[in-house]
Amino acid sequence: MKPIEYEGDKSRIYSTAGTGETMAEIMARRFSRRSVLASSTVGAAAALLGAKDASAQSTPVAATPGATPVGTPGATPVAGATFRFSSLALQGGDTPIVPEGYSVVPFLRWGDPLFTDSPAFDPAAQSAASQARQIGYNCDYIGWISLPIGTDSSDNGLLVFNHEYTNPELMFAGYLTANPEYDAADEESPEFLANPTQEIVDTELEAHGLSIVEVKRDESGAWAVVLDSEYNRRISATTPMTLTGPVAGSELAKTTADSTGTEVIGTLNNCAGGTTPWGTVVSGEENFNQYFANLEAIPADSPVRAIHERYGLPDGASDRQWETFHPRFDLAQEPNEPIRFGWGVEIDPFDPTSTPKKRTALGRNKHEGHTSVVSPGGNVVIYSGDDERFEYAYKFVTAGAFDEANREANLDLLDEGTLYVAKFNEDGSGEWLPLIQGEGGLDDAVGFASQADVLVNPRAASDVLGATKMDRPEDFETNPVTRKVYLVCTNNSNRAVEDNPGTDAANPRPENRSGHIIEITETDDDHASTTFEWDIFLLAGDPADESTYFAGFPKDNVSPIASPDNITFDALGNIWISTDGLPNTFEEANDGLFVAVTEGEDRGNLQQFFSGVVGGECSGPVFNPDNTALFASVQHPGEGGRVEDPVTLWPDGEGVTRPTIVLITKDDGGPIGQ
Ligand code: FEO
Ligand code: CA
Ligand code: CA
DSSP states (O other), X not given: OOOOOOOOOGGGXXXXXXXXXXXXXXXXXXXXXXXXXXXXXXXXXXXXXXXXXXXXXXXXXXXXXXXXXXXXXXXXXOSOOOOOSXXXXXXXXXXXXXXXXXXXXXXXXXXXXXXTTOOOXXXXXXXXXXXXXXXXXXXXXXXXXXXXXXXXXXXXXXXXXXXXXXXXXXXXXXSEEEOTTOXXXXXXXXXXXXOOOHHHHHHHHHHSEEEEEEEEEOTTSOEEEOTTOTTOXXXXXXXXXXXXXXXXXXXXXXXXXXXXXXXXXXXXXXXXEEXXXXXXXXEEEOOGGGGOBOGGGSOXXXXXXXXXXXXXXXXXXXXXXXXXXXXGGBTTTOTTGGGGSSSEEEEOTTOTTOOOXXXXXXXXXXXXXXXXXXXXXXXXXXXXXXXXXXXXXXXXXXXXXXXXXXXXXXXXXXXXXXXXXXXXXXXXXXXXXXXXXXXXXOSGGGTOXXXXXXXXXXHHHHHHHTOOOEEOEEEEEEOTTTOOEEEEEOOBTTTTSTTSOOOBTTBOOTTBOSOEEEEEEEGXXXXXXXXXXXXXXXXXXXXXXXXXXXXXXXXXXXOOBOOEEEEEEOTTOOEEEXXXXXXXXXXXXXXXXXXXXXXXXXXXXXXXXXEOOTTOEEEEEEEOTTSSOEEEEEESTTTTOXXXXXXXXXXXXXXXXXXXXXXXXXXXXXXXXX
């Protein structure tokens, strides 16, 4: 399909009707106490980029030659971070696009081998056994950990990446069949019916989870998977795991198969994740609710029913129908099984025999984020969003300190500490409210008799504390150069709609279709602090729409963007933003990857670097340490189609479409974006 040029369709301009205030007025009020938008800064940036047309390709986006790093961790940022490449226009189609001078290749596809004995991918004959030896489906998070351990090698490392969910209609021929009773005039009438079998469901279980693969770059610059690496491993929805921390062993965590309340089978719906300073990965279990069925079978006065209702478990059959083949997904038989999902799962990639640990001290929700940072006092701080409309943003601060000299001493640090939820005040200040049983009204009278009760339902506890309900908080991480923290809110079209919560300073747009990013500065640059200041960094959308905001950068010089989702940072402190749902704002355009300057005179300059594949979100961007390789996932390409009626056959051009991690490099071998 021919790429389409973005032409800035004015009919897509976002309406601020109903607020009684224009977005310009909201932002002016919001920023009146700050000097970050000093007109001299904006003027200088505008002059630099005055000739640029955001809709044109092959236009250099930064005129500052020789970009220099903006500082070292903890240091005061210095103006000058920027990037140089030819910005893309929004486009559709099924060919991934990168700027001139760069290359993008499919690197790790669903079904690819990660062991020397992995069976060849055969979409017509996938089985649970073959899938267990192959790369899983729909990667959301990618982490890079250098090899050997403790080094910052850029040529050799482990990619630890997860497999959020399966699209059986794109994986298995015959999964969907025509509904004989389909009524086109009836919106409730499905055109197709699902036909899962035991083998299909068991294959799906093995396609979930995570993969760990060693990758290596040779002297010619070519990257490859090391198939005989001792580290390569598949973790799936059938891998034994241990529940650790305050919820382990509690009554709510016990099931027929596990009277100890500590031994869980598998991990599900792993979305954004993060690495720890000791070289483990924490992967977030997100929409675990979709795997369970028959909530209506649990008595209305059962405490666990109220918990499940808050997390959106279905009343009757699940869409996936796994409960038909595995009773643990049937709430009528196992009402507590879902309590064992919705956690941050810590995996030690350096010990392939290690049992993954579900760290309950981090709280249970639809987890995102989990990137960590060490505070000046040595505590490790993990930020995490709960990705649902009107849910909350959290951070966890370990009780113990990180020990750089003794890796073993850190391996259970995440079992003890304090979980906080964010409250954003109108004046740009903020508070981290501790979720501690017995404090702030979190007591027996409102259903919190123990810390375990708080941690299995931090949503309800955060309601009690009066935390701020956010617009789908997703990735949440620290800029390693400036130590500022960025919270990505993907979107929330229900904001201020009907009975839903109205706008607030941190979620300022009604019907927030395009999402935003908040920038947090912890007090004294201490990530363990209980107070912070915050700004809006980005209000995404069509730059021609008056409700958008690009950290004060002139809007006629930026790329359109919508539904920011995952972020990472380059060595200069620029923020790289992948999107999930951009086509909801810009029809016919694909999700992609964008970069924005966070400091200095180009702050807020945002440009598109990568355009993905029809039907697929872009997720998990991560660089190797010297930024010469960029890995990003094209998740669920072709969503909306079926095996029998595909929207795309990318990347192979035959068979079935395959979710794929792509590898992006600069043709001269240099650092990406510079
Ligand atoms: Fe799996 Fe919130 O995205
Ligand atoms: Ca996501
Ligand atoms: Ca990230």
